[in-house]
Amino acid sequence: MSRFRPDSARLAAVAQPAVARPRLGWQRTALRLALGRRLPVTRGRLRVEGLEGEVQIARDRWGIPHVNAGSDSDAWFALGLCHAQDRPFQLETMLRVGRGTLAALVGVGGLPLDRLSRRLGFARTAIRQQGVIEAAVRRTIDAYVAGINAGLEHGLRRSPHELALLRARPTRWTATDVLAFVGLQSFALSANWDTELARLKILAEDGPDALQALDGAYPEWHPVSAPVAAIAGPTADHLARDLAALLAIGPGGASNNWALAPSRTANGATIVANDPHLASRLPAPWYLAHLRTPEWAVAGASYVGGPAFPIGHNGFAAWGITAGLTDTCDLFIEELGADGRSVRRGEGWEACEVIEERIEVKGAQPTVEQVVITPRGPIISPLLDGMPYTLSLRAIWQQTLPIRGFLESVRARSFEELRAPFAAWPGPALNVVYGDADGHIGWQLVGQLPRRRRGSGTVPLPASDPEIGWEAELVPFTEMPCVYDPDIGFVATANNQPVRDGEGPFLGADWIDGYRLAAIEAELAAKSDWDVARTQALQINRRSAVWADLHDAVMQAAPTTDAAARGLDLLRGWDGSLDPESAAASVYELFIADLSRRMAELKAPRAWPWVLGAGFGAAVPYTMFHTRLLGRVVRLVRERPAGWAPNDDWPGLLATSLGSAVERLEKERGPDPRSWQWGALRPLTLHHPAGDRRFFASVFNLGPMPVGGDGNTVLQAGTTPLDPLSNPGVIPNTRVVMVPADPEASRFVLAGGQSGNPFSPHYADLLAWWQRGDGVPIAWSEAAVRTATGERLVLTPAG
DSSP: OOSOOOOHHHHHHSOOOOOOOOOOOHHHHHHHHHHOOOOBOOSEEEEETTOSSOEEEEEETTOOEEEEOSSHHHHHHHHHHHHHHHOHHHHHHHHHHHHTOSHHHHOGGGHHHHHHHHHHTHHHHHHHHTTTSOHHHHHHHHHHHHHHHHHHHHSBSSOOHHHHHTTOOOOOOOHHHHHHHHHHHHHHTOSSHHHHHHHHHHHHHHHHHHHHHHOOOSOTTSBOTBTTTOBOOOOOOHHHHHHHHHHTTOOOOOEEEEEEOGGGBSSSOOEEEEEEEEESBSSOSEEEEEEEOSSOEEEEEEETTSSOOSEEEOSSEEEEEEEOOOOOEEEEEOOBOTTSSEEEETTEEEEOEEEEEEEOOTTSOOEEEEEEEOSSOBBOGGGSTTOOSOEEEEEGGGSOOOOOGGGGGGGOOSHHHHHGGGGSOOSOOEEEEEEETTSOEEEEEESOOOOBSSSOSSSOEETTSTTOSBOSSOOOGGGSOEEESOTTSEEEESSOOOBOTTSSSOOOSOOOOTHHHHHHHHHHHHOSOBOHHHHHHHHTOOBOHHHHHHHHHHTTOOOOSHHHHHHHHHHHTOOSBOOTTOHHHHHHHHHHHHHHHHHHHHHOTTTHHHHTTBOSSSSSOBOSGGGGHHHHHHHHHHHOOTTSSGGGOHHHHHHHHHHHHHHHHHHHHOSOGGGOOHHHHSOEEEBOGGGGSGGGHHHHOEEEEOOOOBTTSSSBOBOBTTBTTSOOSEEEOEEEEEOTTOGGGOEEEESSOSOSOTTSTTSSTTHHHHHHTOOBOOOOSHHHHHHHEEEEEEEEEOO
């Protein structure tokens, strides 16, 4: 009997949102009549090549597979097969982005991503990496790939709808595609290369004073991960140091996780919670599964495209992740020689490798991309609209390094056994939290890091200076911060600054403000009776820690218009919770966006869009620069320095932004605040790639649906100050609460469902659970699996 159960009374008290299901419409009917349901084979027997022995796959009511295999290879084979059965188009697009062949499938719309992929060289790096990975790792990858290909060939009755519409067939996977996927994820979760671009744009357009005024450091009153619950304190001015080096030559993903020790829980069992924040797309990148072999078992959230469980438990230990945001890549300003094949270094010139990449484009002529690869890395500036500099990129994931990490987590029986394989992890920088059935908890920052000869990587520096660049040796894993069994009884991370500046090796400078971590730590520290239900409630907490910082200053606003007075009245009675039904939340969000824009325009009149997150064309449509802006705005509002408000009238400036917020609401929603509800004003739609075409939107997309929160609440639903009412770009598309001592009590959920097929019963059957903040169990014991599952598929070796 499980010791933890969701509190039904609490769930009943949660406001029940409108559940978004696939809409019934003539387009959906027409597509089903034309192409059929195209469901995978989930019953009976399949003979497939690549197996060592018989494998059983039993699925539960939510389509979660429970795999029983006789060997490691067969277990990973079965996971690959399940991924292919339920996510074939997702796998196809991932493969093509890694290879740079998306345009051959979808036409010119895929060309920006292909150009990016070919320039950065995900596939080139993956090919080199195959020569350095260990034999056991290669066997795991090969088995997973064989499973994908078997699933595409035998596990589907017909090709997925998306490929049928595109008149294409699935592409076979290779081990190179899995390794390219690791590089792709590392690039997508890199901490600051796009922020470096934004800084360079602001510097070029408005000068160093504007950049320093608007680019605040991590707020000193915000927490760090270690010591647990400690504040960051003052940080070094890394930007000023890098600007000095740059100006000497003239102008030139978010997530939450935590682990609770027995001293913090109601019944003395460790709890591990995780809700990674990624794009609001369908299907989610996560896939729930349970694998069992004679030597190990694992259940949790696998990541489609790889043989690993970044979030999961093995019946003893549990782990979860957030983006670490350490600085694993740098941009360099190159001086290209007249021959186009060399770059300046000191007083001489260095030869570059030049590669011609031919990109096939469906319905158009092929494009040839000439890629110049400097000794630091490929030149990427041809991808960037409006970038006057020649920029190269160097990244950890471009180096030829072995990889282990999560590939060995399934066997971990201690914190040390979990963390040790990450000494070889050139993948994304991650915060890994840990808890086990013996009551231990821990946190480890993982991801290999460079040592810089000079500078801190905050802005692109001149490659011609021989003193600028990376050392040959990387930061040793033993120097990476970690915490084990802290006295306070919990560990937590939320994309925040990991440790105080100056402690240990330089990790980076571009952390997301620590508001989410502050909210999480305050709640964890206040209670010693945590259980699964309370932990789930914290994951959907919508209270704004930003408003707590701003409240007193905003209450001193001096309204001179009826609109500003109405806004102030609404905020005066507001508790700071960004609930879907709150009108005050809408006033607050538009007020913050307006105030941020006014401050950006004041100091950067030409580059203010980049301060607020604007990007550099189709390849880089936005940057993360704005994620650190709010802490800077809060500091200015609280300290009220001269030179930021007209006539230094801060109460007047705050009132002006309040008035602008209310005037916009009145114009767009009418005068009645009951029509200003935050969830209706800025609803969430989960977009499928095929749903980007209007005809298919009602078939593939889910929503719109009301959702609360913003980018700084524990419940993540962030937008940008450029468009605060846009569809939330980042959401917790999986939530997990795990109890290592009682696996049956653990709860898992996806924003959508297990399947990527809109006609599957598992396309959206988990969405109502996700909206409520609840989750479903993944049966663990053999008896529980037999009770929970219905459909059974047996795989047997061919031949």
